[in-house]
Each structure stands twice: as C-alpha cells, then as structure tokens.
Amino acid sequence: MRSADEGYRRQIAALFQRSPFYREKLRAAGFADAGAVGGLERIAGLPFTEKDELRRSQAGHPPLGAHAAIEISQAARIYSTSGTSGTPLYIPLTRNDVEQWREIGRCTYSRNGLKAGERVITTYGAGPFVAGASLAAFEAIGCAHIPVGVGNTERLLTAIEKLQPEALACTPSYALHIIETVLARGINVRSVRRIIVGGEPGGGEPGLRAKLESMWGAKIYEIMGIGDIAASLWGECGYQAGMHFSAGGLIHVELIDPDSGAPKAMEDGQTGELVYTHLAREAAPLLRFRSRDHVRIWASRCPCGSDALRVRCIGRTDDMLIVRGVNVFPSAVREVVARFQPRVTGAILIRPRGKGVKQEPPLPVFVEGEASLKEEIARAIRGALLFTPEVQMVAPQALPRSDYKVKLVDYSAATPA
Numbered sequence: 557m558r559s560a561d562e563g564y565r566r567q568i569a570a571l572f573q574r575s576p577f578y579r580e581k582l583r584a585a586g587f588a589d590a591g592a593v594g595g596l597e598r599i600a601g602l603p604f605t606e607k608d609e610l611r612r613s614q615a616g617h618p619p620l621g622a623h624a625a626i627e628i629s630q631a632a633r634i635y636s637t638s639g640t641s642g643t644p645l646y647i648p649l650t651r652n653d654v655e656q657w658r659e660i661g662r663c664t665y666s667r668n669g670l671k672a673g674e675r676v677i678t679t680y681g682a683g684p685f686v687a688g689a690s691l692a693a694f695e696a697i698g699c700a701h702i703p704v705g706v707g708n709t710e711r712l713l714t715a716i717e718k719l720q721p722e723a724l725a726c727t728p729s730y731a732l733h734i735i736e737t738v739l740a741r742g743i744n745v746r747s748v749r750r751i752i753v754g755g756e757p758g759g760g761e762p763g764l765r766a767k768l769e770s771m772w773g774a775k776i777y778e779i780m781g782i783g784d785i786a787a788s789l790w791g792e793c794g795y796q797a798g799m800h801f802s803a804g805g806l807i808h809v810e811l812i813d814p815d816s817g818a819p820k821a822m823e824d825g826q827t828g829e830l831v832y833t834h835l836a837r838e839a840a841p842l843l844r845f846r847s848r849d850h851v852r853i854w855a856s857r858c859p860c861g862s863d864a865l866r867v868r869c870i871g872r873t874d875d876m877l878i879v880r881g882v883n884v885f886p887s888a889v890r891e892v893v894a895r896f897q898p899r900v901t902g903a904i905l906i907r908p909r910g911k912g913v914k915q916e917p918p919l920p921v922f923v924e925g926e927a928s929l930k931e932e933i934a935r936a937i938r939g940a941l942l943f944t945p946e947v948q949m950v951a952p953q954a955l956p957r958s959d960y961k962v963k964l965v966d967y968s969a970a971t972p973a
C-alpha cells in the first residue's frame with residue numbers, strides 16, 4: 557500500500573493536470589507546480605477549500621464544476637447534496653471511488669461490531685444522497701441488509717417484528733421517535749442489540765445516548781460521514797470512546813482553529829474543526845476542505861487496540877448561534893437539558909427572535925417536560941454554556957419529531973435583523 561505522503565504527492569500532481577479549479581487556485585497561492593507544493597508535512601501552507609467555492613465552480617462550469625478531475629463520461633455514479641439554496645451540488649464518483657467508499661464503510665460498520673450473518677435494517681434515503689453509497693458496505697461484511705428507507709415507520713416496525721434484526725441504522729432523533737412509538741404500542745424489538753446512529757449530532761451526547769440505550773435495551777454506536785469527502789467515514793467501536801477514522805491512507809485529516817485557520821496539534825482533548833484532503837480520489841478530489849464540523853479528538857490508542865484517530869462531534873458551524881459574543885451549539889443546549897431526564901423527554905427547540913446567527917439574550921428555548929423545571933434548566937444552561945436562555949416548558953410530544961434529521965432551531969417566529 558502507498559504511504560499517505562506518496563498518495564498526497566500523486567493527488568496534487570493529478571490536480572495540477574486535470575482540475576482547472578485547483579491548478580488556478582494553487583498557482584494563485586504561489587505554487588507553480590506539484591514540486592513546489594511538496595509533501596504532506598507542508599500541507600498547512602496550502603489554501604483551504606470552502607463549500608461555497610465548489611458551488612460557484614459548478615455554477616460557472618456545469619455540470620460537474622471546474623474542480624472535477626474527470627470527464628462526466630468517466631463517472632460511475634453521481635450523487636447530489638440537498639443544498640441550502642435549492643440547487644443541488646453534484647458529487648461524481650468513478651468506479652474506483654465507489655469501491656473505496658464501500659471499503660471505508662465496511663471498516664466503519666465492522667468497528668460498530670456488525671458481523672457476517674447478522675441482519676441489519678437501514679433507514680437511509682438511498683436516493684440521490686451519498687449515504688446510499690454505504691449500503692454496499694453491509695453486504696461486503698456479509699450481513700443480510702434490510703433497507704426500508706426514510707419515512708415509513710409502519711414498514712420499519714413490521715420488519716423489526718417479523719425479521720428480528722440484530723442491528724438498526726438511523727438518525728438518533730428517529731431512534732427516539734421509533735422507540736416512543738414501540739413502547740406506546742407494546743411492540744417487541746428485543747432482537748435489536750445494536751443501533752448505529754448518524755446523520756446529525758446527538759449519538760455522542762451522553763444524555764441522549766443513555767436514554768436511547770435504556771429505552772431500547774441496546775447499545776448505541778455513532779457514525780459520521782461528510783458527503784463531499786466520504787460516506788460513513790467515522791465509526792465507534794465497542795468501547796464507545798469516540799468515533800474511529802476509517803480512511804487512513806485514503807484521506808488526510810487536519811484539525812484547525814475555526815477562527816484563525818491555524819493548525820492544532822493532534823492530541824487527546826484538543827478541539828477544533830476537521831479539515832479533509834483526499835489522497836486517492838479520482839473524480840472530485842478536494843484539498844483542505846473545511847468541514848464545518850467541530851469535534852473533540854483523541855489521538856492515543858483506544859482500549860480496543862486501534863491507533864486510528866477518534867473524534868466526538870461538538871456541533872456544526874452552520875447550526876451555531878452567537879448570543880452576545882458567545883458561540884452556542886444547539887446540540888450542546890440539548891445535552892444540558894438531557895441531564896434532567898426523566899423529568900424532561902430530551903426534545904428541545906430554539907426559536908430565535910431575530911433572523912441570522914447573532915442573537916440578543918435571552919434566547920427562547922422550548923423544552924418538553926415538567927413545568928416546575930423552568931428556572932432550574934435556565935440556570936443549568938447559563939452555568940454550562942454562558943448565555944441567558946428564556947426557557948419555556950411544553951408538554952411531552954409537543955415539539956416536532958422527525959424520521960430524518962430533527963430541527964433544533966426554528967426561525968419561523970423570527971423577524972428580519
């Protein structure tokens with residue numbers, strides 16, 4: 557197998573050769589050719605790639621964009637992201653890229669403990685989205701894969717009852733929604749011993765995890781992917797001590813300070829934003845791509861014996877609010893509220909008064925649970941997260957549930973800034 561440094565040098569050479577976007581970007585940054593860029597030890601000197609640049613590249617050079625390094629006829633599969641502006645961003649893969657993603661997925665789900673002969677039910681939207689690329693990984697492990705897709709809870713419950721799968725893969729908010737329905741209707745889900753959660757933050761929050769594990773009587777394993785880089789890229793092992801990286805040698809990971817962009821040391825307990833560089837991607841390789849995912853890392857050996865880097869997601873910059881200078885991740889608010897279980901259900905909704913990221917205190921936070929907890933929860937949020945909330949208690953099940961990603965911020969009551 558090639559070393560990461562060899563892969564990187566080859567990838568850079570390929571970008572100069574085949575990607576007009578990167579050729580221009582690197583030359584503008586003062587790198588005339590691949591030789592001038594050098595090896596991985598100098599990667600921090602290169603410019604970042606932002607998602608908006610990819611959108612502009614694709615809008616200006618349709619259909620795949622000037623960053624793509626293939627002709628569209630060489631693509632084996634073309635996924636798309638949902639895109640906030642309504643225009644999808646296309647993500648092409650060659651046949652080799654597809655195989656690579658399957659291998660990364662196989663590594664992730666094997667770490668989750670899936671074994672040949674087990675049955676696993678998935679609720680991924682296999683349609684246009686990259687999560688669908690992970691589905692082949694289950695067969696690669698030797699599992700019997702039962703895809704039921706998004707948005708069909710009845711079909712899912714019937715399949716669990718009749719086919720008795722050992723494992724279920726879904727978002728953490730859907731896992732909560734399903735088990736509330738299951739308990740209300742007395743459905744037998746005892747076969748499920750392993751729940752693989754991803755697609756949104758939450759699986760790593762101790763409160764939500766403890767609640768899901770006790771309600772399901774199963775163990776929670778968190779996974780995380782990023783569409784532009786690879787699906788199912790990180791996965792937890794049985795020690796549940798952060799998600800292991802599954803693409804060593806194929807993708808290079810950096811940790812940076814999100815404000816200054818400066819690299820941070822890969823040491824236990826460090827926090828920052830993940831930045832990715834493809835080392836062996838053919839169709840649309842990305843260089844120093846800013847993920848907007850904020851994580852805490854562990855670089856030391858896991859009790860499972862693996863040295864692969866581990867992360868726990870803290871939140872996404874895209875979801876972040878700033879309340880009088882304090883960064884607030886909605887998932888962190890949910891985590892503080894979850895400490896009050898079982899007197900709260902764990903569901904919350906932040907309803908900002910104004911549009912935009914910057915908010916004036918107090919920030920309205922709706923919490924499902926006992927009305928008498930109002931002041932205590934407000935104090936706990938203020939103490940842990942350093943901003944002043946205006947907590948409003950609502951009845952259990954009053955806030956919206958979701959079979960995909962749950963919304964933690966609702967701007968519908970906000971007035972323009």
Ligand SMILES: [Zn+2]
Pocket residue numbers: 793794795800858859860861862
């Ligand atoms: Zn481990």
